[in-house]
Amino acid sequence: MDREVKFPEIRPLEIDRYARIISTGVGLPKDVVTNQDIIDQYKIMATARAVEYSLGIKERRWSSVDEKLVDIMAAAASQCLERAEVDIDKVDRVICTKLFGDYVIPASSIGLLKKLGAKKGIPSFDIYAACSGFIHAMDLAIRYIASGDDYILILGGAVSAKATRYWNDPDPKTVFLNGDGVAAMLIGHSEVKSFLASYLLTNHSMYDIAKITFGTSFVREEMKDLDPSVFFMRIADGNLLFKSAVAYSKIVADKLLFETGLKIDDIDFFITSDQTTKMWEAQLKEIGIPKEKSQSLFYKHGNTVSAMSPLNLDDLIVSGRLKRGDLVMMQAHGAGASSGGMIFRY
């Protein structure tokens, strides 16, 4: 990995009003799409078994035309709030970390409030930081709570695969990877310190390695013949993307451990963005975490962008493996250019 960028020092959280994770929730589209479904639909020269073997994915969810991002966000938020027994109108702020929303404007977080039937005009906005967006949102939430808020609802995820479904000629390299799904988290005020360290970085030398143009960069005189591929992730160098996520895992882990004075063996669970099974395994190996202390849902969800890390967290909680008091290192690595992590006691 090119290191023309020097990563920042980690700074202590100068916070004396603490936060903790109250609950999590998940929203998934109805349709399960298998490798065979994709092979059949796009007449791709592959076998379902070869795809599963090489990528680690068996199936993923794809939104139908009728399923909007705000619908799936509302399902995740409802589950999260019900588990916490907290009404949406008790929430001080909503932050959605998305890839595409149903619209650019207004923010999907406002659409979510409408869907949930919120009675209060809760301050809400969307943030974009690729797969690392959820870590940014968690970091934001603990700072809002430090400065006076009681409950922050954050959501991560995408319906990025939705577009794939309706074009005839998707990129065969990426068509199997993406899945639609959303995870929600309620972060609330706590008397006890729970978030021990937070670290985020960017690497602008990777700005052009993986991108979704779907912006004004493709505006041209001949734009009438719009290329639908502007809606898909374009990966200039997949190997570099892989290497960067692995390298960031170690950098983020080292910074977090330095700040907290913990050793890697002190961590009970490591949760990260699992863009492929190999990317997950390589991260574990790089920072020296045994597989039993982590998990990957890539095999059944695919790449759900900023939902990957919190979907894994939710699954560990719901399955009972992760218990209150356990020490968690949570990370996410986005599009080669953005990365971050936290250490918290669940």
Next chain:
Amino acid sequence: MDREVKFPEIRPLEIDRYARIISTGVGLPKDVVTNQDIIDQYKIMATARAVEYSLGIKERRWSSVDEKLVDIMAAAASQCLERAEVDIDKVDRVICTKLFGDYVIPASSIGLLKKLGAKKGIPSFDIYAACSGFIHAMDLAIRYIASGDDYILILGGAVSAKATRYWNDPDPKTVFLNGDGVAAMLIGHSEVKSFLASYLLTNHSMYDIAKITFGTSFVREEMKDLDPSVFFMRIADGNLLFKSAVAYSKIVADKLLFETGLKIDDIDFFITSDQTTKMWEAQLKEIGIPKEKSQSLFYKHGNTVSAMSPLNLDDLIVSGRLKRGDLVMMQAHGAGASSGGMIFRY
């Protein structure tokens, strides 16, 4: 305005590590586009004088194909940092509040760092909250500084008019309104309390009043015949949009004055988003601020989305009208569904 949504109470900023505005800066595209230019280009049945009379706009800047959002952001950021004599590598975090970026992913804030030649991998992300985005970013900045950061660079603005330039058939109702431009602000640590109150609200009953679909909401079977208008703001009810911005002005002003114990006459300058000259004037009238205590750059910039309020602030500073120690109420109102403001001592 329909009030099915109850606006939240204002909460005190529980902050004991203070922030202040260090400097501002502006970036504008090269091309000035007059009303006559637009009339000629699109063969619209109107006179330049009538457009100016009815809307208040004489000209605006439109980006050319060669001018990317990150270029204009870099110009604004450079001016802002030079005025502060602060190097980009001293900045702890960069937040861009945009409408469209050059890409969806990676974040434009990372592209900005590349353009500026930052040596440090500064944590950076983009937020979307329509015209109110800059107030969210300021609110975020003071909370980051409260919890340990020293400098936050925030940017607002858009190259939303860029797309207009390259389609043959724009909406004649909105083609005159939008301009491209960016404003930057450096917020830094301060020993003295400067930000006195901050208030943000949403109104999800307005979620469908003004929107840019440019998301997955337009994904359809027949999507091959993509309607380019997905890239433009669609306004279902302009009158309601106007009324909402005026109503929010009063609500936000009242909350901020209540929290600070100030009276409207104590405010030295009122700065807001001036989507049209009439919208600016109606806001002033609604909250009882004389014109001499405000200003609008709509006549020469048009609607620059989240740059409107900070462009006005920068102009007041550069012209010498606004002086250190003056009390400012700054607001912005976005797409009918999001709004907010702050009171600070400049």
